Amino acid sequence: MSGSEPLVGIVLVSHSARVAEAVADLARGLAAGGPVAPLAAAGGTAEGGLGTSADLIVAAAMAVDRGAGVALLADLGSSVLTVKSLLAEEELPAGARLVDAPFLEGAVSALVTASAGAPLEAVVASAAEAYGYRKA
Template identity: 45%
Template sequence: MAVGSAPRVGIVFVSHSEKIAIGLVELARQMAPTARLIAAGGTDSAGIGTSFEKISDAITEADTGNGVVVLCDLGSAILTAETARDFLEASEQHRVRIVDAPLVEGGVAAAVAAEIGGDLDAVVAAAQSAFQPTSKTMLPTRHDETGDDAFGVDASLPAAISRTVILINKDGLHARPAAEFVNLASTFSVPITVNGTDASSLLSIMSLGLARGSSVQLASTDLSAWPAINALADLLQSGFGED
């Protein structure tokens, strides 16, 4: 699914602190600038706690018909979110998924999955990937030309083709360029790895800690992946517009 081709899955950040929820939206927005990200933090009086009304309104605002993923910081926030979902019409409840995942890492991964056009299952899987080892990701994060889920790369398979480039941007593959890289990688239906990890997994890419001057090997088990590898290599060598 191409970015911008259809309404995206919405993401709701639920926290006991209004400032934390707003901050998480601000953080995720750096990597998912057009995704529908809504904060639902604090009580109705701006105190510490959760609000049924805030969460209900956030779910409604986030849902454009493709569903909503809700991430929460503490157990009582989950209970409030579940209550808000239970008060929805039965036809709407199935579109709201309350995901048990780390609020920061899972939220950022979910936001990027929504940004690149992932469906509800893909966005949930992206959030849950924060629990998984980052050396190998086997989660549905994009779709191939037939509409079927394209899964992450098994890094244990030998590469058929590869190209190595050097990072030139001063801060390396930090959050914003990593998200830009993953967005591009997710448009291709061929399997690609970056230094042995799935090129379409934001958390896996960021876990590599690639700094300026790092050697980056782009590889694939598919001989038809050259155009994808070259496009990704060109992006890395562009410096992402950074000085």
């Protein structure tokens, strides 16, 4: 990849702002060593409580969109449903995709892959492959 091509953006959607930010910080730290793809956390409600905010998700997706697609990883329940609803209503950038992947491992894998300049399909596949990571 040449330096002029846009990188896939990534949004981490969690019920908790602290969880989303912590996973984003960990992923950034592990992907360091070169250019890091745009990454945003969209956690909690607009008032700072636990929950999911469509407005925060849309703002995060717009902030990381560079024209190469946006991969959204959601933790559970209503965060998944909210992203699906935003996709169905076409409120997210063109090329936005909900990724079926474990939240933490998928986020790290997606960010490392996106930072290497991979296209959206490869970022999605890399994050999904994180389901296969075995710890024992």
